[in-house]
Amino acid sequence: xxxxxxxxxxxxxxxxxxxxxxxxxxxxxxxxxxxxxxxxxxxxxxxxxxxxxxxxxxxxxxxxxxxxxxxxxxxxxxxxxxxxxxxxxxxxxxxxxxxxxxxxxxxxxxxxxxxxxxxxxxxxxxxxxxxxxxxxxxxxxxxxxxxxxxxxxxxxxxxxxxxxxxxxxxxxxxxxxxxxxxxxxxxxxxxxxxxxxxxxxxxxxxxxxx
Amino acid sequence: xxxxxxxxxxxxxxxxxxxxxxxxxxxxxxxxxxxxxxxxxxxxxxxxxxxxxxxxxxxxxxxxxxxxxxxxxxxxxxxxxxxxxxxxxxxxxxxxxxxxxxxxxxxxxxxxxxxxxxxxxxxxxxxxxxxxxxxxxxxxxxxxxxxxxxxxxxxxxxxxxxxxxxxxxxxxxxxxxxxxxxxxxxxxxxxxxxxxxxxxx
Numbered sequence: 540x541x542x543x544x545x546x547x548x549x550x551x552x553x554x555x556x557x558x559x560x561x562x563x564x565x566x567x568x569x570x571x572x573x574x575x576x577x578x579x580x581x582x583x584x585x586x587x588x589x590x591x592x593x594x595x596x597x598x599x600x601x602x603x604x605x606x607x608x609x610x611x612x613x614x615x616x617x618x619x620x621x622x623x624x625x626x627x628x629x630x631x632x633x634x635x636x637x638x639x640x641x642x643x644x645x646x647x648x649x650x651x652x653x654x655x656x657x658x659x660x661x662x663x664x665x666x667x668x669x670x671x672x673x674x675x676x677x678x679x680x681x682x683x684x685x686x687x688x689x690x691x692x693x694x695x696x697x698x699x700x701x702x703x704x705x706x707x708x709x710x711x712x713x714x715x716x717x718x719x720x721x722x723x724x725x726x727x728x729x730x731x732x733x734x735x736x737x738x739x740x741x742x743x744x745x746x747x748x749x
Numbered sequence: 750x751x752x753x754x755x756x757x758x759x760x761x762x763x764x765x766x767x768x769x770x771x772x773x774x775x776x777x778x779x780x781x782x783x784x785x786x787x788x789x790x791x792x793x794x795x796x797x798x799x800x801x802x803x804x805x806x807x808x809x810x811x812x813x814x815x816x817x818x819x820x821x822x823x824x825x826x827x828x829x830x831x832x833x834x835x836x837x838x839x840x841x842x843x844x845x846x847x848x849x850x851x852x853x854x855x856x857x858x859x860x861x862x863x864x865x866x867x868x869x870x871x872x873x874x875x876x877x878x879x880x881x882x883x884x885x886x887x888x889x890x891x892x893x894x895x896x897x898x899x900x901x902x903x904x905x906x907x908x909x910x911x912x913x914x915x916x917x918x919x920x921x922x923x924x925x926x927x928x929x930x931x932x933x934x935x936x937x938x939x940x941x942x943x944x945x946x947x948x949x950x
Contacts, residue, residue: 579807579814579816579850580816581775581805581806581807581814581816582803582805582816582818593845594842594843594844594845595842595843595845596842596843598842599840599842599843602836602837602840602841602842603837605837606834606837606838606909609834610912613912613913614915617914617915676833676836676837676842677822677833677836677837677841677842678829678833679829679830679832679833680829681828681829681830682829684828684829684830685828685830686830747913748792748793748913748914
C-alpha cells in the first residue's frame with residue numbers, strides 16, 4: 540500500500556513524453572527565428588516563392604472599371620425594363636384605341652407610345668453597350684448558369700425589339716399610305732411581340748435572383 | 750507488495766494518463782485545411798470555400814502564434830461569374846492574399862479538445878483589423894486540427910458591398926474553417942495548399 544500513493548502521484552504528475560520525443564523540426568530558418576508576438580512573419584522565406592502574390596494594379600484597374608460599368612448596367616437595365624413595361628402597356632392602350640374592331644380611333648396614346656419606344660430603345664442600347672464594352676477582369680465562364688440565361692433572355696429580347704421596330708414601321712407606312720389591308724394582322728403581331736419582348740427582358744433581369 | 754496494490758497502481762496510471770499536449774515547435778498546414786465564407790443577402794445567401802490556404806504556427810512558452818493566408822481569388826461558390834464579381838469587390842488583383850496573424854495561450858486539451866482565443870490581425874482587401882477569434886483545437890500526437898469561426902464587417906475593410914436590385918448584401922460575412930496542421934518537419938503533400946495566382950489564370 541505504501542507504494543500505491545507515490546505511484547498514483549507519479550501517474551498524475553508525469554508529463555506527457557510523446558510530444559517531447561517528437562519535437563517537430565522548424566521548416567525554415569526564418570520561421571525558427573520568428574518570435575511569438577504579433578510581429579512575426581513565418582512566410583518570410585517564401586515571399587519570393589509565391590509570385591502569384593504580386594499585386595497587379597492594371598488588372599485591379601480593369602476590375603474597378605468593370606464593376607462601375609456593371610453597376611450602371613444594372614441600374615440602366617432595370618430602368619429600361621420599366622420603360623419597356625410602360626411602352627407595352629401604353630402600346631396596348633394605343634392598339635385598343637386604333638386597331639380593335641369598333642375602336643374609337645382617338646390617337647390619344649400615339650405620342651406617349653412613341654416617346655416610350657424611343658426611351659426603351661435608347662435605354663436598351665446603352666445597357667447592352669455597357670455590358671459589351673466592359674473590360675474583362677478574370678475568368679468567369681463556368682458552364683450554363685444565371686449569366687447564360689441572362690444573355691439568352693437579352694438576345695431573344697433584342698430580336699423581339701428589332702421585330703417590334705419592323706412591325707411598328709410597317710404599320711406606320713400602311714397608315715400613312717391609307718392601305719389598311721393587313722393592318723389588323725400587323726397590329727396583332729406587334730401586340731404579341733411586344734408582350735413577349737417584355738416577358739423576355741423581365742426574365743433576363745430577374746434570373747439572378749435564383 | 751501484494752498483487753492488488755500493483756494492479757491499483759497500474760489502474761491509477763491508466764486513469765490519469767495525460768492528454769496529448771501541444772508540443773513546442775513549428776507546425777504547418779496540410780491537406781484537409783479549408784476556409785469558407787457565408788454572405789447574407791435578402792434574396793439568397795452565398796457560401797464559398799477555398800482549400801488554397803496555408804498556415805504556419807509556432808508553439809512556445811505556453812503560447813501559440815499562427816500565420817495563415819489564402820489566395821483572394823481562390824474562393825469557389827459554385828458560380829464562376831459570382832466568384833469573379835466577388836474578386837472584383839474584394840480587390841483581389843491589388844491584394845492577392847488574405848492574411849491572418851494571431852497569438853494566444855496554449856490550451857490544455859481535455860479528451861483531446863480545447864478552446865483558445867487568438868488575438869488576431871486580419872489583412873483583408875489591404876485593410877488590417879483586429880479580431881478575437883475562438884479556435885477549437887483537436888490535438889493528437891502528430892496533428893492539430895483547429896476549427897475557427899468569426900465574423901467580419903465588409904465596411905471595416907473598406908469593401909464596397911455588391912448589390913442586386915438596389916439591395917446591397919449584408920455587411921457582416923461569416924468566416925469559418927479548419928486548419929489541419931502537422932509538425933513542420935513532417936512530410937507534406939507538396940502544393941496542396943499553396944495560394945495560386947490572383948486574377949487571370
